[in-house]
Amino acid sequence: MGLLFVESLPGPKVFKCKCCKVDSASHDVIISKDFNGRFGRAYLFKSVVNISLGPNEDRHLVTGLHTVNDIYCSCCQQILGWRYEKAYDESQKYKEGKYILEKARMLKEGW
Numbered sequence: 001m002g003l004l005f006v007e008s009l010p011g012p013k014v015f016k017c018k019c020c021k022v023d024s025a026s027h028d029v030i031i032s033k034d035f036n037g038r039f040g041r042a043y044l045f046k047s048v049v050n051i052s053l054g055p056n057e058d059r060h061l062v063t064g065l066h067t068v069n070d071i072y073c074s075c076c077q078q079i080l081g082w083r084y085e086k087a088y089d090e091s092q093k094y095k096e097g098k099y100i101l102e103k104a105r106m107l108k109e110g111w
Contacts, residue, residue, distance in 0.1 A: 007049040012110035020076040022050050037081055037102040045099045050074045056085055064089040080105050
């Protein structure tokens with residue numbers, strides 16, 4: 001199996017996996033708080049840590065067709081959200097390579 005490398009994030013405001021409390025993202029890399037996921041409110045992030053990616057999958061979301069990968073906590077394998085691989089609508093291209101973390105799957109530390 002091998003050793004698991006877990007990255008710790010600096011700073012006072014950090015989002016963590018609700019199940020195992022490992023760091024997932026910094027408040028400093030939030031792009032938008034105005035998103036919805038499968039379980040309610042969600043945030044769009046520029047980058048995240050301690051995740052693994054699922055396979056590419058085409059999904060019809062509120063804003064149209066996107067190719068996405070589900071993202072999982074690298075420690076406990078809890079699904080946390082998804083990554084936008086490709087947006088087919090030109091107005092949605094800004095999402096490519098960005099990450100959605102579902103608020104219901106996160107803990108906020110340092111708020």
